Amino acid sequence: MAKLRPRPEEGQQIDPSIDSPTPHxxxxxxxxxxxxxxxxxxxTRPEQAHLPQPHPAAHxxxxxxxxxxxxxxxxxxxxGVPARDRPDVEQQVLLGAWRxxxxxxxxxxxxxxxxxxxxxxxxxxxxxxxxxxxxxxxVRRVVLHAQPLGVLRAPAGxxxxxxxxxxxxxxxxxxxxxxxxxxxxxxxxxxxxxxFAKARGMNPYTAASRLRIAREALALKLRRRR
Numbered sequence: 556m557a558k559l560r561p562r563p564e565e566g567q568q569i570d571p572s573i574d575s576p577t578p579h580x581x582x583x584x585x586x587x588x589x590x591x592x593x594x595x596x597x598x599t600r601p602e603q604a605h606l607p608q609p610h611p612a613a614h615x616x617x618x619x620x621x622x623x624x625x626x627x628x629x630x631x632x633x634x635g636v637p638a639r640d641r642p643d644v645e646q647q648v649l650l651g652a653w654r655x656x657x658x659x660x661x662x663x664x665x666x667x668x669x670x671x672x673x674x675x676x677x678x679x680x681x682x683x684x685x686x687x688x689x690x691x692x693x694v695r696r697v698v699l700h701a702q703p704l705g706v707l708r709a710p711a712g713x714x715x716x717x718x719x720x721x722x723x724x725x726x727x728x729x730x731x732x733x734x735x736x737x738x739x740x741x742x743x744x745x746x747x748x749x750x751f752a753k754a755r756g757m758n759p760y761t762a763a764s765r766l767r768i769a770r771e772a773l774a775l776k777l778r779r780r781r
Contacts (some may be wrong), residue, residue, distance in 0.1 A: 557756060559593075567772060568669070570589060571681075574726070577673055589594065590683035595777065597713070609666075610662040610663060610664055611662065612660070612662050612666060613656075613661050613662065613663055613669075614656055614661070615654060615656060615661070616737070617736055617740060618732070618733050618736070619647065619673060619735065620649060620652050620653060620656070620673075620730060623673065623674055623677050624645065624649075626650070626674055626677060626678060626681070627648050627677065627681050628641065630678060630681040630682065630685065631644055631645065631685065634682075634685045636685060636688065640688070643718075644685065644688050645685060646722075646725060647684050647688075648677070648680055648681045648684045651680055651684060651739070652676075652677055652680045655680070657743075657744060657745070661676060663676065672759050683721055684770065692729075723777070727776040728773065729779050730776060731769065731773060731776070732772075734765065734769075735765075735768070735769035735772055735773070736769075738762070738766045738768075739763045739769050739771040739773065741762075741766070742758050742766070748763065749762075750764055750767065
């Protein structure tokens, strides 16, 4: 590499007459061999080239998830969740599992049995929800009282009546037909109802009609329960 020759009146200038000694040819070959052995494809790190590729996302139905409620209840009982809180934690597990499926986070191994893979995955979701429940401030600082609403200075959070109504709504939703639950849950999907219908080869007007029928069926069951 050429060196700089100082010239105060013109600034510094490269002096071509002073060069660094030329490396030995054996050293050049050694450097090239090291670069070729450690080189990787452009844009790919060496440690990333051996990472396993994720499995494709699977989309089990809400009926398949609801069918594993006995497994979720077994996890709640084995981890010591009190009976008074099991329905709430169970709802959190079911809702968390369904939202994860909708986001494409359920990626089972295609070579495994579908039922066994789903049960193992729901078991993990239940464990995580129970861990959040145990570490929550509500569980760590809860004090049981015969009349808890009378102790509060002002209403805090959902009322007891609202919680009972929410549980009744979920139970009524579970009693609907599978296609009715699917249409009601389609409203919570990130895609529009038209995109939901086209993805399933359904006419958008037919999807809107089925959604109206499902809402009427749910409203009828709620009126009967109340």
